[in-house]
Amino acid sequence: MHTQSTPIRVLTVDDSASMRALLLGALSSRGFAVEQCEDGQEALEWLASNEVDVIITDINMPRLDGFGLIEKLRTSALHAERPILVLTTESSDEKKQRARNAGATGWIVKPFDADKLTAALRRVIH
Amino acid sequence: MSDMTPFRQPGPAAEVVRVTIVQGEAKASADPRVEMSTILGSCVATCLFDPISRVGGMNHFLLAEPPAHMRNQAFDSDYGLFLMELLINEMLGMGAIKSRLRARLYGGANLNPDLSPIGTANAAFARQFLIRESIPCVFEDLEGTQARRIQFRPASGQVRARLVPSDVAPTEKPLGRPQSAFGTVELF
Numbered sequence: 199m200h201t202q203s204t205p206i207r208v209l210t211v212d213d214s215a216s217m218r219a220l221l222l223g224a225l226s227s228r229g230f231a232v233e234q235c236e237d238g239q240e241a242l243e244w245l246a247s248n249e250v251d252v253i254i255t256d257i258n259m260p261r262l263d264g265f266g267l268i269e270k271l272r273t274s275a276l277h278a279e280r281p282i283l284v285l286t287t288e289s290s291d292e293k294k295q296r297a298r299n300a301g302a303t304g305w306i307v308k309p310f311d312a313d314k315l316t317a318a319l320r321r322v323i324h
Numbered sequence: 325m326s327d328m329t330p331f332r333q334p335g336p337a338a339e340v341v342r343v344t345i346v347q348g349e350a351k352a353s354a355d356p357r358v359e360m361s362t363i364l365g366s367c368v369a370t371c372l373f374d375p376i377s378r379v380g381g382m383n384h385f386l387l388a389e390p391p392a393h394m395r396n397q398a399f400d401s402d403y404g405l406f407l408m409e410l411l412i413n414e415m416l417g418m419g420a421i422k423s424r425l426r427a428r429l430y431g432g433a434n435l436n437p438d439l440s441p442i443g444t445a446n447a448a449f450a451r452q453f454l455i456r457e458s459i460p461c462v463f464e465d466l467e468g469t470q471a472r473r474i475q476f477r478p479a480s481g482q483v484r485a486r487l488v489p490s491d492v493a494p495t496e497k498p499l500g501r502p503q504s505a506f507g508t509v510e511l512f
Contacts, residue, residue: 213422215456216405258413260422287410294510304511309406311507318509 205231206323211241211255211267212285217308221254221285224312230319238262242270245277251323252281254306254315257288257297265300272301281322285310345369345384347496350411352381354418356479364431365471365493366443368450371428372411372459373481374420380478383411386496387446404449408457427454428483429464430474435490443467 208230210221218234225232233250235241239261241253253271257264264284271277281303286293294305303322306315345351345362352372353360360382362369373380387404412422432447447466454461465472465485471493475484 214405214409215458216453217409219456220402220405258416287406287413298512302512304509306510307508308409309402309507314507314509318511322511 205229206252206319207231207233207250208319209233209235209241209245209250209253210285211235211238211253211259211264213237213256213259217256224310224315225319228312228316230316238264238267238270241267245271249276250280252283252319254283254285254319257284257286257293265296268297268300268302283318283322285315345382347384347386347494348407350381350383350407350414352379352411352414352418352420353478354379356477358478360476360478361474363471363473363488363493365433365435365490365496366431366446367496368429368431368443368446368466369474370408370411370450370454371430371474371476371481371483372415372420372425373428373478374415374424375426375481376424377419377421378479378481379415379418379420380476380481381411381415382474382476382478383407385446386442387449401449404446405453408453422457422459425459426481427459427461429454429461429466430472430483430485432466433468433470433472433490435469435471435493437469 208225212218213236222232235244237259255264255267268282283304283306284297284302285306287308289307297305304318339357340359341357343358343360345360347367362384367384367386369382369384371382385404385407387401429450432443434441434443444467470487471490473486473488
């Protein structure tokens with residue numbers, strides 16, 4: 199159960215500094231505890247020793263992209279059930295299907311609506 | 325600039341594939357026949373080019389600025405960010421690499437001295453985006469009081485910019501984010 203004293207912990211994974219800043223502002227101001235990584239590889243390393251309630255990841259990133267990140271997390275016992283939302287400008291059904299097959303929990307198309315994103319975060323952690 | 329050179333003499337007209345980039349669009353190409361063009365008043369166009377993969381692209385945006393009495397409403401940079409990301413992602417899909425990208429910025433004129441300097445605000449957004457994303461801006465032709473016509477060859481990075489009479493520029497209305505098509509949440 200998440201109360202004001204235990205905010206929902208969100209990890210956002212995006213290589214764009216501008217997008218990270220936008221997400222940090224939108225989620226912190228709505229009471230989420232936000233951690234940020236710059237690509238899938240950094241996220242994987244951070245998640246090896248840290249816990250979050252939900253992950254939001256971009257698709258196009260250097261080193262390890264969003265698909266690769268989801269696939270790797272789904273093979274780890276710690277994160278096999280972790281909700282992972284994809285947040286992307288990609289609109290193709292093929293990419294969406296690929297994310298679904300990799301084990302993503304949901305798919306959100308940018309530019310995001312902060313209230314819709316917040317509602318989705320709250321829904322997937324229950 | 326060796327990686328984004330001035331415009332050379334165009335090839336035979338029959339070989340040129342002309343693509344117009346209108347406000348709210350972002351397009352990329354690696355086709356040497358393609359010449360993108362746009363006319364800018366207060367709008368800003370970003371031309372990005374990867375000199376190794378020889379992929380280039382252009383976007384064209386005008387961000388909404390809140391009226392003076394609505395001090396709490398933010399300048400809607402979210403949509404500009406989206407158009408920048410759309411452009412970059414399209415280029416990445418064609419083999420470009422973000423760390424190799426070079427940018428040129430055009431437009432952002434303040435055509436009407438009686439209105440708020442929205443061109444300046446759009447130019448500032450574009451400059452700040454490039455700094456944040458560590459994309460070098462190798463050239464800018466921004467602000468001023470005149471409209472511009474931009475021609476860009478995405479496969480070579482060549483750009484030609486000319487000042488044009490302001491009545492040639494299309495009527496520009498700031499873009500807010502489209503409410504219906506974006507931000508859609510689909511849970512699997």
